[in-house]
Amino acid sequence: MKRKDYDDALDELALELVGMARWAKAKGERIVVIFEGRDTAGKGGAIKAIHGTLNPRQCRIAALPKPSEDEKTQWYFQRYVAHLPSAGEIVLxxxxxxxxxxxxxxxxxxxxxxxxxxxxxxxxxxxMLVDDGIRLFKYWLTASQEAQEERFKERLDDPLKRWKLSPTDIAARDLYADYTAARETIFAETHTAWAPWTVVDFNDQKRGRLTLVRHLLDRLPDTHVEPEAIEWTPLGHDPLTEDFKVLRPIENFPVKD
Amino acid sequence: MKRKDYDDALDELALELVGMARWAKAKGERIVVIFEGRDTAGKGGAIKAIHGTLNPRQCRIAALPKPSEDEKTQWYFQRYVAHLPSAGEIVLxxxxxxxxxxxxxxxxxxxxxxxxxxxxxxxxxxxMLVDDGIRLFKYWLTASQEAQEERFKERLDDPLKRWKLSPTDIAARDLYADYTAARETIFAETHTAWAPWTVVDFNDQKRGRLTLVRHLLDRLPDTHVEPEAIEWTPLGHDPLTEDFKVLRPIENFPVKD
Amino acid sequence: MKRKDYDDALDELALELVGMARWAKAKGERIVVIFEGRDTAGKGGAIKAIHGTLNPRQCRIAALPKPSEDEKTQWYFQRYVAHLPSAGEIVLxxxxxxxxxxxxxxxxxxxxxxxxxxxxxxxxxxxMLVDDGIRLFKYWLTASQEAQEERFKERLDDPLKRWKLSPTDIAARDLYADYTAARETIFAETHTAWAPWTVVDFNDQKRGRLTLVRHLLDRLPDTHVEPEAIEWTPLGHDPLTEDFKVLRPIENFPVKD
Amino acid sequence: MKRKDYDDALDELALELVGMARWAKAKGERIVVIFEGRDTAGKGGAIKAIHGTLNPRQCRIAALPKPSEDEKTQWYFQRYVAHLPSAGEIVLxxxxxxxxxxxxxxxxxxxxxxxxxxxxxxxxxxxMLVDDGIRLFKYWLTASQEAQEERFKERLDDPLKRWKLSPTDIAARDLYADYTAARETIFAETHTAWAPWTVVDFNDQKRGRLTLVRHLLDRLPDTHVEPEAIEWTPLGHDPLTEDFKVLRPIENFPVKD
Known part of the structure; x- marks a missing residue:
């Protein structure tokens, strides 16, 4: 997908996301979106596309670290429950x-x-969560092994992405079919009327993001809430300038001539 | 600053940030970066520029909501202390x-x-934190009221940014000088040898981000740590394709012809 | 019930409780005991009778304060889930x-x-908790209104117990029948094969405690685990005395002649 | 000290403790009491003597478990800070x-x-805590090695107390002098005007408890606050009895003839 087309389409979706967030706040809605899928599928990018347009005090990312030794012995859902949303919150x-x-x-x-x-x-x-009124969405991002190999290679070669390449990723190369089987079992057992899975093709990540966000927005009810009116008056004086006495700004990053 | 120049410069800094994060993880370093400044100064954008290049499981954003009634009565620092980093973590x-x-x-x-x-x-x-080995950086982002007014206006007019405009922002228009005075007092009292403030001009936000990240990187010691060697072997077979039995991907977002 | 008989019986039960806790620790068991019942029924005393014999680092009391405004909007069970036990823990x-x-x-x-x-x-x-292996016990402590009135009066008159008398208690006097009805509904809906209620008569609180603890112990499997052998050797020298240089003990509380 | 004298003295102190707690709640006071001392000194018993007379929703015991691997790398005070009191709370x-x-x-x-x-x-x-208005008390409970040996022996022989005997305890027998030295260093470095240590002789544990509580109460300002008036009216009808339909109480613990 071309960058320009993507940007235009994303801008339109961003508008709807912002409107949705306003609605969630006004109505006290609680929204949970789960992003699952193979390594390299594009979970992080999809999450950033949503999170980047919203108020970070309203929309949180839950990316849990490895469980501690104690947590390993607890009810499996316990450490996730701690991240469920309060009224108005969106948790990715x-x-x-x-x-x-x-x-x-x-x-x-x-x-x-x-x-x-x-x-x-x-x-x-x-x-239980859905019956309590939490809106729960479960997305599974998929990509072929060809795409995965390319992206692993990119992570290996691009120093900016090298941190994304973990030993688990390397192991995943030989386990592609096992991951497929695990996913199919997950779908067979947990694709329910109240919390269905939605599979999104992320072989083209940009297009995948648009597909996912469009789908998410379409599954919500009418989210139109008028923004609060704000009375905007002229400043009434010349704008003030920064006035530094104790400390001054450091030198700016040099700009090329 | 031109988009192209910014992107090129940011890419170079991103490389160094990634290297710094590898070092922090390898050495168990704990890093705290505080972003302060007027509304509209550009705190959120600067944070995203850093956070977006790093592993979200290593680099966390701490954007605390309003304190609860109980929290209001606690030791003022208590709810912030809960977000301080463990070994290897970077908290913004x-x-x-x-x-x-x-x-x-x-x-x-x-x-x-x-x-x-x-x-x-x-x-x-x-x-106490610094003596304990936490690396603490405090940045104050500044902008003139002219820039602030422009940005408030943009928030008012651009539906994508409308959520950024709060009643506190509106109040800030009449309180520009009070915020200046508050900041000067803060500098006078809390600019210390162990935790100095750094003021960064964010009248040009792109340039401000580069200035801030460059400065942050320069204040760290040599952070070079070689990435772990990864043995990359050929896949040994044709790449596999996704094999869907239970559920299939939904239709892709339409692409214009 | 006579104090002496109570003390003797409780001592025997305490031994079994201590053995049970050793077993829970050795086997990684997780135990949850819920104490419900009318105000004045004796929940606090029963909890203390158990907690007082066990290691406070293994056996925790969960007496949650009023929910905060945010908590009120969350999944109802969320704040309770945070107190569920790790391996070896007993939560009351x-x-x-x-x-x-x-x-x-x-x-x-x-x-x-x-x-x-x-x-x-x-x-x-x-x-879900039970299927996960948590041992869940639900006790309902009951007392007639006659006993309740006596105990309320005692709380009113005894300055040591006055703090136990809350406005909700006072309201409870007129709501005795409503509480009965609420309890019956709770039993009708939540007395299940996997998490049955046990009703214990606390008109005599001492006897009620013994009844409850005896029942709890009887519902656990064989909990016998031999304590770890400890090699005890003579000290090999005269016992040392405290040696104060910087500070000395304050004067002891006076003893009557 | 004789049991009877102890009980009488404790009852009087309990009254004052209850009054103090009422004051703490009314005034929003925050109180922290630290109990330190050798194994067997009697920290647990002293804590129970206080905690047992107060509302467990107001007075909390903080008995932290071993730190997790992550916690070990954090600012040392971080996990303790999480337990500091809100307005009206007393933390032991x-x-x-x-x-x-x-x-x-x-x-x-x-x-x-x-x-x-x-x-x-x-x-x-x-x-920092004291300047913030938290009332901080630090008690060090002492006992001679003779008393310690007796108590270790009791823990070894009394199955009710066996859980109190840990490998660290056993090691402590050979380290009595090292603990003395460590304590003296702690006193030398941390006995300050704002947070002084108080050493209490716990060779007689009952008397030690009285000494400690008396001292604690004496260091607080006038804590007299009248309890809220409660209007007590006759019930207006015969007291109701429990009315069981779904479940009935289990059989009571047998009483000897």
Missing amino acids: FDRSWYNRAGVEKVMGWSSEDEAQHFLRAAPIFEK | FDRSWYNRAGVEKVMGWSSEDEAQHFLRAAPIFEK | FDRSWYNRAGVEKVMGWSSEDEAQHFLRAAPIFEK | FDRSWYNRAGVEKVMGWSSEDEAQHFLRAAPIFEK
């Missing part, structure tokens, strides 16, 4: 509780039993 | 404890006494 | 999520709809 | 930040450097 989960039946299962960090237990529990857990 | 504070002597003081939400008390406490609090 | 809930269909309902702080919603959700929530 | 620390220069130092879990660093930081940290 960069990976989620599905780790248990995804990466943890494929990498052997959780047992077959634990994964099975999780797959039975997840729909029930999610139904 | 979008506003900070300086609220007390800044917006709270100017808007009359904290008393003169509370502001005074805070100003005596802040340098001591910061010295 | 002094009141619990049942507030929603109990005191909140009777006092009109939650709506009929919210109470109904809660009553449908609670058994599902509890099943 | 069962051990505290002094672990760093006490047990951690003696057992070699923290380095000489870390202990030194802590000893410089603690008075500054405490001054």
